[in-house]
């Protein structure tokens with residue numbers, strides 16, 4: 229590990245992720261220093277697929293309770309905007325996590341997700357109808373933002389007229405990962421309070437008048453006599469809003485950028501629509517919308533040949549796992565027909581693996597199918613503006629022309 233390479237690593241700097249250097253630095257670390265102590269943020273960076281999988285599969289040793297963001301030192305301030313009495317499922321360890329997850333899985337079933345297929349299709353059609361074929365459109369604004377936002381609103385049971393509130397709340401929550409000062413944190417706190425009180429009112433209504441939505445399902449979920457409290461449900465609704473929105477948005481916009489940059493793969497997908505399910509997995513691997521998740525080591529252990537001490541913080545670097553040469557053939561080639569003997573880690577792995585994976589996959593499959601059907605010759609006439617964030621691999625705006 230040369231000093232020069234260490235100096236090039238700035239994983240906790242949001243702007244560093246916009247540079248061309250990232251993939252090279254990750255590749256060199258995988259080769260020379262797959263467990264890398266990153267002094268500025270006082271954490272281990274876990275670069276290899278197998279090691280990330282191992283840590284994710286052992287939540288007793290790799291705890292989520294101490295925080296999941298890269299700068300763990302800011303965690304106390306971030307926790308101040310959390311909800312008293314409940315913790316997001318993503319930050320809960322077993323055995324409580326196991327209980328929560330079983331209860332949520334009672335409500336958030338594949339069957340419930342399937343009932344939203346028509347509604348997703350309609351939402352995607354409406355978004356694509358909004359694209360002006362003769363003009364340069366902002367694809368993020370017109371398509372990638374509204375689809376996941378409205379899908380989650382529908383899933384939770386939020387009426388159309390309140391949907392604009394979702395964007396404000398979701399954006400505030402995502403900024404929490406990159407928050408820079410106390411004023412910004414206070415503003416995010418206010419937005420959170422508004423959201424929490426909205427969901428409390430909604431839950432009270434659903435208890436009186438059940439519907440086919442997730443809030444009703446969570447209110448009714450029961451496993452071995454256990455149920456979810458009001459705080460649990462409000463927190464879950466909030467987590468789902470945050471976790472399902474920005475992530476799916478950037479799979480969609482990042483996927484469009486990838487297909488624009490790889491015209492042969494786009495053509496292959498148009499000619500072989502049966503490859504779509506595969507293509508969605510490849511686009512997940514390629515874009516890896518969530519960059520990092522953190523864990524706190526609870527006891528002395530070994531990972532990737534490195535001794536770790538209790539209390540140390542590790543960061544799982546998903547984009548590195550998704551380019552790991554030991555797992556992927558031609559890892560830096562986009563291949564929509566790739567077969568997945570090993571699953572990518574874009575949705576994480578193990579007990580905390582993404583709860584909304586099937587919903588996100590369905591949204592992407594429906595949208596990309598319709599997009600290539602309606603606008604097969606789309607082009608990106610100017611470079612996209614990318615999001616400066618340590619957490620999300622995102623696109624802020626994406627010029628899109630339906631036909632050159």
Ligand code: HEM
Pocket residue numbers: 284292296317318319329380467468471472473475476479516517518521573574575576577579580581582583584585587588
């Ligand atoms: C492309 C879209 C998505 C990506 C890339 C993504 C990524 C992830 C990742 C990496 C984790 C693991 C966190 C960890 O191990 O600490 C996770 C967890 C989670 N995701 Fe997603 N997600 C996506 C979409 C969604 C959607 C649509 C929903 C809900 C509607 C959702 C809800 C959740 C929840 C609730 C968890 C926490 C699960 C737990 O802690 O047990 N996600 N997601």
